[in-house]
Amino acid sequence: MSQFSKIWGELRQGGNTITLFVIILFFSTLLASLSNMFLPETSVLHVSTYTITLLGKYLCYAMLALAVDVIWGYCGILSLGHGAFFALGGYAMGMYLMRQIGDRGVYGNSDLPDFMVFLNWDTLPWYWYGMDQFWFAMLMVALVPGLLALVFGWLAFRSRVTGVYLSIITQALTYALMLAFFRNEMGFGGNNGLTDFKEIAGFDLSADNTRVSLFVITAIVLAVVFVSSQLIMRSRLGRVLVSIRDSEARARFLGYRTDHFKVWLFVYSAVIAALAGALYVPQVGIINPGEFSPVNSIEIVVWVAVGGRGTLYGAVVGAILVSYAKTRFTSLVPESWIFMLGALFVFVTIFLPKGLAGLLKKRRQRDNADSGGGGIAGLGVSGEAKS
Amino acid sequence: MRTLLLLICCLVFQMAAAQQAPDSAQSTPERDDNVLPSLLLELTEANFRRMPTLVTEIEQAGGRAVLPLLTVLQDGQLYYQVDTRELVRRQESDGGRVTLTDVFSDNERIDVDNQSLEMVRINNRLRAVLQATIARIKLFEGNDAERAEAASIMLSNLDEDNLVVLNEAIADEQVPSVAAMINVALAMNLLVTDAPQAERLAAVEALNGNLEGPVRNLLRSFLDELGRNEQDLEVRAAMASALASIERKVRFYQLMEQAFYGLSLGSVLLLAAIGLAVTFGVMGVINMAHGEMLMLGAYTTYVVQMLMPEFITYSLWVAIPAAFAVSGLVGMFIQRFVIRYLNGRPLETLLATFGISLILQQAVRTIFSPLNRLVVSPEWMSGSWDINPVLSLTNNRLFILLFSIIVFVILLLILKKTSLGLQVRAVSQNRDMAKAMGIRTDWVDAMTFGLGSGVAGIAGVALSQLTNVGPNLGQDYIIDSFMVVVFGGVGNLWGTLVGAFSLGVANKFMEPMTGAVLAKIITLVFIILFIQIRPKGLFPQKGRAAE
Numbered sequence: 001m002s003q004f005s006k007i008w009g010e011l012r013q014g015g016n017t018i019t020l021f022v023i024i025l026f027f028s029t030l031l032a033s034l035s036n037m038f039l040p041e042t043s044v045l046h047v048s049t050y051t052i053t054l055l056g057k058y059l060c061y062a063m064l065a066l067a068v069d070v071i072w073g074y075c076g077i078l079s080l081g082h083g084a085f086f087a088l089g090g091y092a093m094g095m096y097l098m099r100q101i102g103d104r105g106v107y108g109n110s111d112l113p114d115f116m117v118f119l120n121w122d123t124l125p126w127y128w129y130g131m132d133q134f135w136f137a138m139l140m141v142a143l144v145p146g147l148l149a150l151v152f153g154w155l156a157f158r159s160r161v162t163g164v165y166l167s168i169i170t171q172a173l174t175y176a177l178m179l180a181f182f183r184n185e186m187g188f189g190g191n192n193g194l195t196d197f198k199e200i201a202g203f204d205l206s207a208d209n210t211r212v213s214l215f216v217i218t219a220i221v222l223a224v225v226f227v228s229s230q231l232i233m234r235s236r237l238g239r240v241l242v243s244i245r246d247s248e249a250r251a252r253f254l255g256y257r258t259d260h261f262k263v264w265l266f267v268y269s270a271v272i273a274a275l276a277g278a279l280y281v282p283q284v285g286i287i288n289p290g291e292f293s294p295v296n297s298i299e300i301v302v303w304v305a306v307g308g309r310g311t312l313y314g315a316v317v318g319a320i321l322v323s324y325a326k327t328r329f330t331s332l333v334p335e336s337w338i339f340m341l342g343a344l345f346v347f348v349t350i351f352l353p354k355g356l357a358g359l360l361k362k363r364r365q366r367d368n369a370d371s372g373g374g375g376i377a378g379l380g381v382s383g384e385a386k387s
Numbered sequence: 388m389r390t391l392l393l394l395i396c397c398l399v400f401q402m403a404a405a406q407q408a409p410d411s412a413q414s415t416p417e418r419d420d421n422v423l424p425s426l427l428l429e430l431t432e433a434n435f436r437r438m439p440t441l442v443t444e445i446e447q448a449g450g451r452a453v454l455p456l457l458t459v460l461q462d463g464q465l466y467y468q469v470d471t472r473e474l475v476r477r478q479e480s481d482g483g484r485v486t487l488t489d490v491f492s493d494n495e496r497i498d499v500d501n502q503s504l505e506m507v508r509i510n511n512r513l514r515a516v517l518q519a520t521i522a523r524i525k526l527f528e529g530n531d532a533e534r535a536e537a538a539s540i541m542l543s544n545l546d547e548d549n550l551v552v553l554n555e556a557i558a559d560e561q562v563p564s565v566a567a568m569i570n571v572a573l574a575m576n577l578l579v580t581d582a583p584q585a586e587r588l589a590a591v592e593a594l595n596g597n598l599e600g601p602v603r604n605l606l607r608s609f610l611d612e613l614g615r616n617e618q619d620l621e622v623r624a625a626m627a628s629a630l631a632s633i634e635r636k637v638r639f640y641q642l643m644e645q646a647f648y649g650l651s652l653g654s655v656l657l658l659a660a661i662g663l664a665v666t667f668g669v670m671g672v673i674n675m676a677h678g679e680m681l682m683l684g685a686y687t688t689y690v691v692q693m694l695m696p697e698f699i700t701y702s703l704w705v706a707i708p709a710a711f712a713v714s715g716l717v718g719m720f721i722q723r724f725v726i727r728y729l730n731g732r733p734l735e736t737l738l739a740t741f742g743i744s745l746i747l748q749q750a751v752r753t754i755f756s757p758l759n760r761l762v763v764s765p766e767w768m769s770g771s772w773d774i775n776p777v778l779s780l781t782n783n784r785l786f787i788l789l790f791s792i793i794v795f796v797i798l799l800l801i802l803k804k805t806s807l808g809l810q811v812r813a814v815s816q817n818r819d820m821a822k823a824m825g826i827r828t829d830w831v832d833a834m835t836f837g838l839g840s841g842v843a844g845i846a847g848v849a850l851s852q853l854t855n856v857g858p859n860l861g862q863d864y865i866i867d868s869f870m871v872v873v874f875g876g877v878g879n880l881w882g883t884l885v886g887a888f889s890l891g892v893a894n895k896f897m898e899p900m901t902g903a904v905l906a907k908i909i910t911l912v913f914i915i916l917f918i919q920i921r922p923k924g925l926f927p928q929k930g931r932a933a934e
Contacts, residue, residue, distance in 0.1 A: 078737070156919065164673050164737060165922065182904070295862075338745050338749035342745035
């Protein structure tokens with residue numbers, strides 16, 4: 001028992017959180033990848049490529065949850081439209097993958113993706129130019145959602161739209177984008193979205209090695225994003241953000257341009273979400289307008305809520321746990337999942353306002369009080385002020 | 388043989404009745420009583436190629452007396468018994484109840500077996516012939532409105548037969564509306580013939596301002612170089628100006644129609660949003676399950692109709708209070724068991740109620756299947772109000788527009804005039820002070836929530852008359868409802884009214900230019916931008932209550 005609490009106690013201490021997180025992530029990734037590649041398929045410990053892809057998907061979700069936690073947990077901005085940035089990043093990646101198909105499509109047209117041939121278009125729309133270059137596509141993955149977040153955030157935070165109003169208009173944003181992407185005229189494949197990808201940067205997407213590499217890359221990006229977010233939150237900037245969350249008016253009176261902080265944090269979060277989307281698409285092999293649906297965005301929020309907001313690692317854990325539960329339950333009893341998800345929302349908000357991370361923290365504090373050890377007072381991030 | 392005799396008797400009786408009518412007596416042609424029964428027999432075996440001529444022959448043989456037969460045939464209700472080849476009328480009600488009646492009289496036929504019946508099939512070509520034939524007969528039978536309509540149908544088919552009938556009809560036509568329509572038909576015919584210039588100019592003058600489609604088509608064809616291409620310059624100029632003035636009028640009425648559709652959409656938005664305006668606006672509670680309250684209302688309508696299939700006409704009057712009760716109770720339940728514990732934490736309330744909305748949707752999906760359910764519109768809701776050939780307003784939209792305003796007024800009265808309303812406003816302004824004054828805030832919260840949810844249930848009844856009733860019904864409206872409330876200004880019912888109607892009308896006016904989806908996107912983007920400029924909506928709450 002004390003062994004456990006010791007580990008968690010260290011986990012709570014700033015620097016160790018990062019190390020521990022990265023170490024766990026590193027070893028589980030390494031283990032999964034190695035057992036996939038080197039163990040024979042008959043072995044009990046063999047991890048199938050399907051599982052690797054599933055894990056890769058979870059890590060993308062974890063990154064997405066991290067993006068929401070950065071703004072919700074640390075700055076009090078509840079975005080119900082983060083799926084939009086995720087999907088936009090995914091679409092940028094999808095466009096690149098679409099152009100890589102070349103003349104291997106059903107219609108064998110090397111200049112146009114299949115769905116454009118199907119719609120009788122004869123030229124590539126201007127916004128598809130350059131998407132066949134990997135570097136340009138990657139630039140767009142970050143740039144388009146980032147710009148959207150900048151414009152949207154600038155408009156919203158400058159006029160001090162906060163709280164539920166902001167939540168609702170972010171939801172409207174993703175809803176509007178969903179309607180737009182469902183239109184064939186938009187040139188993004190309409191209802192069917194983009195799919196039938198063949199290869200990425202010259203590597204066959206269906207090959208096991210590519211799949212494992214994508215998984216490893218996702219894990220690395222997640223680690224980088226986690227570390228950078230953790231560093232930001234522990235810097236002076238992070239303190240200002242938390243003060244904005246706790247009392248925006250007071251932070252403003254102290255002389256901080258709160259709207260600037262919020263806009264840049266929003267952009268940062270949007271770019272993380274977009275990266276997650278870009279890594280998600282080659283692994284699942286499809287992107288369609290359904291990713292923009294408001295329900296998806298709200299599901300992200302519940303991941304963070306379950307894991308515990310304002311902790312970063314909580315978001316990651318929540319995303320993986322809830323997604324795993326979803327995979328299991330939808331395959332067992334498809335109908336029950338929605339009931340469970342709904343109940344989870346109600347249960348977590350009423351009984352677990354600080355999520356699983358909060359539960360652990362409470363435990364830790366109680367253990368500390370029992371043993372008379374140097375308990376660290378304070379809640380959430382503010383408790384880490386000393387480090 | 389027996390049945391054949393019966394049929395003939397029936398017909399003879401009918402014809403005798405027709406001949407007694409004074410105005411139809413002289414125009415009924417001589418007929419051979421032996422022809423008609425054999426024609427009727429042929430009706431049961433003729434193919435589609437034979438049918439049109441057969442219908443014409445039946446008209447010639449039977450005269451106006453065959454009108455019931457033709458209308459029954461047009462409605463697809465004409466059946467015959469396979470063995471005796473006797474014709475019967477088979478009607479099926481909404482509830483699936485089959486009634487068999489005699490074609491020419493309304494006598495019920497209990498001796499005929501439903502199983503032994505075969506339908507007399509019709510196709511589109513036959514339908515057109517039937518319409519023309521029925522119009523020819525109806526020009527003399529029926530009430531004024533029916534006769535005017537018959538004349539207007541004849542406009543698009545001015546052949547020899549029709550002209551003879553029209554000329555005969557105008558001779559002693561008393562009713563102005565029917566006479567005007569016939570005159571238009573005659574004027575159209577005059578234009579086509581080689582009449583002198585003066586007469587043709589007069590004919591153009593007579594057509595000026597007429598909104599009937601065939602009139603416009605005829606004038607257009609005269610001005611078209613590939614069509615009739617009028618040579619006489621003076622007549623041509625007159626035609627051009629007549630057509631221009633007609634088209635101006637048409638455009639005006641089309642705008643009116645667009646405005647009506649906009650108002651109709653606005654009324655739907657108002658109904659969907661007004662309950663939200665109470666819970667979100669007055670109580671400050673975000674209820675993401677509001678859309679599901681609409682859905683519950685719509686499903687209540689469905690269940691009520693299932694329970695009383697014989698009384699579809701009255702089912703809505705039962706459904707309205709039932710839906711109010713069901714949604715209101717579910718709303719109060721949510722308030723008592725979830726929202727109460729999240730007081731003052733709006734973001735958490737939002738998440739919890741979203742979870743409830745998922746549960747409710749899935750529950751409905753499990754109970755009623757994920758497929759859309761059919762809710763029948765009672766007869767008084769269907770049909771339309773035809774103001775002129777260009778402008779017709781559908782009854783269900785008209786009723787719902789009216790209904791939404793009634794609901795709005797009632798809700799406004801409840802909030803302004805009742806003691807509950809007073810308490811609700813007090814609590815929304817200052818909860819602690821209200822409590823100190825002895826108001827049971829807990830009770831007020833539950834009642835307000837029940838009221839808002841109940842109104843949403845009523846809105847669901849109205850929506851079930853316009854759209855499909857399915858588990859996703861609520862989802863489609865929740866974002867729109869929030870937009871309306873936020874746009875109009877939170878905590879202000881008048882703002883919701885103005886917001887709903889202006890968004891509805893704006894949406895419908897944009898639609899012809901941009902398409903439905905893009906119009907919706909533009910509206911959403913507009914509201915997002917609008918909130919930047921006026922974060923508190925069109926009509927912000929003023930004073931201390933605002934913060």
